Amino acid sequence: MNNVSTEVTEKPAINFFEKYLTVWVLLCMAAGMLIGKFLPSVADRLESYQVLNTNIPIAVLTWVMIFPMMMKIDFKSILNVRKTYQGIMISSITSWLIKPFLMFGLASFFFYVVFSNFIPADLAKDYVAGAVLLGAAPCTAMVFVWSNLTKGDPAHTLVQVSINDLLIIVLFVPIVSFLLGVNNVFVPWNILFASVLLFVLVPLVGGALTRYFMIKRKGIDYFNNRFLPKFDSITTIGLLLTLVIIFTYQGDIILNNPFHVLMIAVPLVLQNIITANFAYFTCKWTKQPHNVAAPAALIGASDFFELSVAVAITLFGVNSPVVLVTTVGVLTEVPVMLLLVKLINGTKDWFPTKGENE
Secondary structure (H helix, E strand, O other): OHHHHHHHHOOOOOOHHHHOHHHHHHHHHHHHHHHHHHOHHHHHHHHHOEEOOEEHHHHHHHHHHHHHHHHOOOHHHHHHHHHHHHHHHHHHHHHHHHHHHHHHHHHHHHHHHHOOOOOOHHHHHHHHHHHHHHHOOEOOOOHHHHHHHOOOOHHHHHHHHHHHHHHHHHHHHHHHHHHHHHOOOOOOHHHHHHHHHHHHHHHHHHHHHHHHHHHHHHOHHHHHHHHHHHHOOHHHHHHHHHHHHHHHHHHHHHHHOHHHHHHHHHHHHHHHHHHHHHHHHHHHHOOOOHHHHHHHHHHHHOEOHHHHHHHHHHHHOOOOHHHHHHHHHHHHHHHHHHHHHHHHHHOHHHOOOHHHHO
């Protein structure tokens, strides 16, 4: 697994854009809101570019976000799943059997009960739908950064991310459809499947083919150390441009209900913290080493917000409050995950060393 180690550990821990992502998100929110208020013709033009319920500018920017992360995935690493199979099982159970349903439960409790005096029932339904989309798939990009910051096992991280990319194709649609149905929001399966095909399968295949042919032509060292670094900031730039477009339409909602952003953040942040702790302490209970427990917890806690934003726009339209929830997830994730990284690094002595575990 030397190639895996080189790929993950030689990447800077967190680059400038990633470190201050929350700041850039806020600036993009402001820019989008100003465009929507003072240049409404721009917003109308962007919204007019649609094919089969898909906004073309958003779709292109989503590919820009997702494609670079898909090139990092080495599906051959799945053959090494036996080396840290317990950590993989814990992380997978957290990501697919705990996280989506916990998010649904927390969002329903806060939006329908705790904040019922501030959020009308119809709006609460949209907010729960957005939370479902956000919690239905684990992150596959930033987890490399979070794992690196905790000195997590790069092989374990890569195996889990590779497995999750495959599981998304199979599990995302039925989980989302079921939870939205419980929330009395019914969406056609064909649109959900089309979204997964467009925003997961296409970039996944494209990334895998690019990886294969670049390595075959130039070698693994060139691919890891010269080719991949060219895309380091492209994902973040694509995300920020997407947010500018989104907040061109969401500005009025935020200006009329600024407190709603804070209320939306509550269940999203709690979900991140609870799922991370579930995976982390389960790893401790099963005597996993810290370099497996750390990425297992962080992968389980983080959200694939690139996918959730794109699917929310496809299903409900860029003006929908559902989209607002997914973008609040972008706003909260970086500071929350950095806090979790700090807590995980501060409790390293709770876990056995590699030698003790063996």
